[in-house]
Amino acid sequence: MELKGKTAIVTGSAGGIGQGIACVLAREGANVVVNDLKAQSCEGTVNRILASGGQAMAFEADVTNKAAIQAMVNATVDRFGSVDILVNNAAIEDAPQLAADMSEEQWDRVMGVDIKGVFLCCQAVIPQMTKQKKGRIINIGSIASLRMTIYGSLDYTVAKHGVVGLTNHLAWELADAGITVNTVCPGGVLTPMMINATTPEYRDAVIKRMVPIGRYIEPEEIGEAVSFLASDRAAIITGQSIAADGGLLTGYGEDLRPSIRKRMVDMQVAHLAKHND
């Protein structure tokens, strides 16, 4: 119970990786604010935490809405007295598009949630954490934060690389306030986002052939990495972007190249067909 007495906000934690993170932080004793777009969708995570003897409350807020995020931070302090841990987990991935075909609306939508949302949530907790002289900000990046891994997802790759830049910058800016800032970069976790963004064949190529551990990562396993970074044991770790990918990136670019090339050719053929009509 190394997070006993601490309070965490986990954005986008109605399901998927966010739920796994919220449950592990609660198991370690943290009070957890379960955030997502709809309060009702948070009930599953809140009930799981309450059923295991933890403390949790749901808070509906869109991470792109500055006023709603500020209201969430205020409500957290009112209910639990502090904000010790912020986990910026909420993100979206839009339909795969070549750069030439990507609409400005799609670009803005993905940037809005995946990078501006992270910035707004950080900005909202900084005054409270500074007052406490201590805090932990943990962003959820992706293997796409570190390499070009998902051909056709330029918007997602750019936003997730941006999370690393934000992490590096804020680690310096917030160090004197006692706040550490790190990013955990998951590999393949079988969540709705992963299922929507990839085909079973692509997933098989990545997971079975390319991941040294040879399996999907469980949401709770990402939660374990987050929980460590949130703990006092990680006091000297800041400005880091750590792959939690079962070793995927260590081999990336060699065996997977044919699979990326195939996806690239398929998308370019589709693009030409569309524009030659």
Ligand SMILES: NC(=O)c1ccc[n+]([C@@H]2O[C@H](COP(=O)([O-])OP(=O)(O)OC[C@H]3O[C@@H](n4cnc5c(N)ncnc54)[C@H](O)[C@@H]3O)[C@@H](O)[C@H]2O)c1
């Ligand atoms: N699943 C994977 O394999 C994988 C791999 C690498 C990185 N990630 C990252 O992990 C995180 C969680 O992904 P996931 O796979 O669980 O996705 P998911 O789609 O299953 O869950 C994301 C959650 O965020 C919420 N959300 C979306 N927009 C929001 C907004 N504007 N405000 C508040 N909440 C919002 C959604 O409602 C959803 O509950 C994301 O940052 C994602 O980029 C996932």
